[in-house]
Amino acid sequence: MINGLTLGAIYGLIAIGYTMVYGIIGMINFAHGEVYMIGAFISVITFTILGPFGFASPVLAIVVVLMVALVFTSVYGWTVERIAYRPLRGSFRLAPLISAIGVSIFLQNYVHMLQGAKMKPVQPVVRGGFVLAEEGGFVVQITYLQIGIIAATLVLMAGFTLLIHRTSLGRSQRACEQDRKMAALLGVNVDRTISLTFVMGAALAAVAGLIFTLYYGAVDFFIGFLAGLKAFTAAVLGGIGSLPGAMLGGVLIGLIEAFWSAHFPIAYKDVAVFGILVIVLIFRPTGLLGRPDIEKV
Amino acid sequence: MDGTKAANALKEAGLAALVALLLAVPLIGFRLTEGLQGLGIETRFDWVAWGVGVVFFGRFGLALTRGSRGDLLGHLPAMPKFPTGTGRTVAGLLLLLAIAMPLLPVADRYMVEIAITVLIYVMLGWGLNIVVGLAGLLDLGYVAFYAVGAYTYALLAINFDMSFWLCLPIAGLFAALFGIILGFPVLRLRGDYLAIVTLGFGEMIRIVLLNWKEFSGGPNGISSIPRPDFFGFPFAREGEPGQTTFHQLFGLEFSPMHRIIFLYYLILVLALLTNWFTLRMRRLPVGRAWEALREDEIACRALGINPTNVKLSAFALGAMFGGFAGAFFATRQGFISPESFSFIESAVILAIVVLGGMGSQMGVVIAAAFLILVPELLRDFSQYRMVLFGMAMVLIMLWRPQGLVAHRAPSARLEAGA
Structure with a gap:
């Protein structure tokens, strides 16, 4: 249950990146998963560099790594948008999608080439936890790390919701989402808003990457x-x-x-997830909390 | 005037170099090494310096000569316009070459084998072209149908001892059935969902094949799949008692080349069949409807075309040809495993269609030949192959979204003033 929540927090953080980009330019950013992978790699690298300095508290180390990963991963997100998507805005519908697949293949193999194909194991940084219940040899435990992850995710969630609903950046994002041309006419800098959306998505992906690194302790391309x-x-x-x-x-x-x-053959868990995707698309194409999609001519 | 231009160029180049530096430092500058005490790190800032330098001077030069980046793409040379009819001549010549190829004295076993591989991809490209190029549906899991075809043939041939000629249509129908099952729920939705669901479906098929050991042999795959025979006459040195082999039938000396050449013609015929079928379909109402849907779905709906059914037909037909190609692949290799049907294969096939120009039959041939032959020639650089491949996909989209040989023009259009 708690493992599921932690995993869900990671997926949720990445999913926000997809959702924001989709909401604003109506395009699936296929490369987003790779941006997350890059975030995880940058976290591992920063941890390894910091290793010899030996920070007093792991919290401090994590904060430093978080900052580094946020900055560098955001630059990746920004660059991808600038090079591969912006020139294609206004092109036909499949063009940015195909370009995104190209970016995805490129980034994956770029990291493969530069960092090698092997798993990169990391020493656990945060240890320990509370024991919630103990019963006949089974220990139900929630680790500090899991608490931290869930708390951090909730905070980020709340922060982003506020950002979108209250700040001027959020307002321009929502304006672009509704009608890009009209927003531009009213003085919203559309290009910058979209770039910032990508940067925000990448930053969240970096957080997810860091969490993955901390939680699973191994990263590969x-x-x-x-x-x-x-x-x-x-x-x-x-x-x-x-x-x-x-x-x-x-x-x-x-x-x-x-x-x-826990209950079925583990090998088929991915199949189960895609099965759910298909079922959801059949019965509720707009998703659980989505609005009906009105197609404009 | 020139001074400001140079200053601007310098500024732009500096910015680009800064971004490149930020990009390069974490991933290029440091490399993780696996040591006994866990991870180590080694630095290679010289690489970073090279990269940043190249970006700086490249950007500076571009800014000086071209102005902004948007112009750069516009300045690239456009493809020369060929007079109408050239395409047909070239196609005819290529066809003659393709028919004569294995009989030429220069053709050795290696060449024919590569030609077979190219033709498999040409066929897959043409099959996917129906889905992507004509109907405008992005299918990222095309390899799943290829896998369905291959496993259908392999399992039928091994377990029920059915011949290739009987299995081929079954494999195609089976793949088409899968296409309908998958397409039915998804095709009612917007195109982007289709892309991701087909991607997931491709992975699903691969995972099932990998794990369902009793059925598909799991990661070991299926080996000793029967080879095709020449309409009942096997390609073997010695036939079973009472059986005539191919070389006895024609009174030839036995040579292992016979089978390869036969395979070559087989795939050539299959591929041409796909092509002929597509060209014919384009003239039928349903083919016209595909192209119309690609251009404007809402208008189609207003004209009373049922988008789901039309898309479904394109999807199923594309899947069917994928199934044919899969059956051929299985019989040619004699061994299949889930390894052969990964996402990368789908991406390669998609890249062939995109590079060639969506909807263009000729473009597919050129792109398939290019994408299969170039890695073959550059075997030493295979490490960079996929990196370049991803980059090429982006660049083609930026430079010529319509592909190298464009064919976006609908087959039917109103005459001016009509």
């Missing part, structure tokens, strides 16, 4: 592909374009995966 797919599933499940929906979808997917692993 392939983690982005499946995580991206599942996060997208989460975004669709929750209703694409809706932030709380993305989070809810992420948590649901995480829980489903955890339950499936």
Whole structure:
């Protein structure tokens, strides 16, 4: 259950990135999973560099790594948008999608080439936890790390919801989402808003990458592909374009995966997730918290 | 005037270099090494310096000569316009070449084998072209249908001892059935969902094949799949008692090349069948409806076309040809495993269609030849292959979204003033 929640938090964070980008330019950012993978890699690298300095408290170390990962991953997100998507705005519908697949393949193999194909194990940084219940040899335990992850996710969620509903950046984002041309006419800098959306998505992906690094303690260049797919599933499940929906979808997917692993053959857990995606699309194409999609001519 | 231009160029180049520096430092500058005490790190700032330098001077030069980046793409040379009819001539010549190829004295076993591989991809490209190029549906899991075809043939041939010629249509129908099952729920939705669901479906098929050991042999795959025979006459040195082999039938000396050449013609015929079928379909109302849907779905709906059914037909037909190609692949290799049907295969096939120009039959041939032959020639650089591949996909989209040989023009259009 708690494992599922933690996993769900990671998916949810990535899913927010998908949902925001989709909401604003109506495009699936296929490369988002790879951005998350890059975030995880940058976290591992920063941890390794920091290792010899030996920080007094792990919290401080994590904060430093978080900052580094946020900055560098955001630059990746920004660059991807600038190079591969912006020139294609206004092109036909499949063009940015195909370009995104190209970016995804490129980033995956770029990291593969530069960092090698092996798993990169990391020493656990945060240890210990509370014992919730003990029963006949079974110990139900919640670790500090899990508490931290869930708390951090909730805080980020709340922060982003506020950002979108209260600040001027959020207002311009919502304006672009509704009508890009009109927003531009009214003085919203559309290009910058979209760039910032990508940066925010990448930053959240970096947080997810860091959490993954801390939680699973191993990173390789392939983690982005499946995580991206599942996060997208989460975004669709929750209703694409809706932030709380993305989070809810992420948590649901995480829980489903955890339950499936506990009761059914573990090899088929990914199949179960995609099965859910298809079922959701059949019965509720707008997702759990989505609005009906009105197609404009 | 020139001074400001140079200053601007310098500023732009500086910005680009700064971004490149930020990009390069974490991933290029440091490399994780696996040591006994966990991870170590090694630095290679020289690489970073090179990268940043290249970006700086490249951007500076571009800014000086071209102005902003948007112009750069516009300045690239456009493809020359060929007079109408050239395409047909070239196609005819290529076809002649393709028919004569294995009989030429220069053709050795290696060449014919590669030609077979290229033709498989041409066929897959043409099959996917129906879905992506004509109907405008982005299918990222095309390889799933290829896998369905391959496993259908392999299992039928091994368990029920059915011949290739009987299995081929069954494999195609089976793949089409899968296409309908998958397409039915998803095709009612917007195109982007289709992309991600097909991607998930491709992975699903692969995971099931990998784990359902009793059925598909799991990661070991299926080996000793029967080879095709020449309409009942096997390609073997010695036939079973009472059986005539191919070389006895024609009174030839036995040579292992016979089978390869036969396979070559087989895939050539299959591929041409796909092509002919597509060209014919384009003239039928349903083919016209595909293209119309690609151009404007809402208008189609207003005209009374049922988008779901039309899309479903394109999806199922594309899947069917994927199934044919899969059956051929299985019989040619004699061994299949889930390894052969990963997402990368789907991406390669999609890249063939995109590079060639969506909807263009000729473009698919050129792109398939290019994408299969170039890695073959650059075997030493195989490490960079996928990186370049991803980059090429982006660049083609930026430079020529319509592909190298464009064919976006609908097959039917109103005459001016009509």
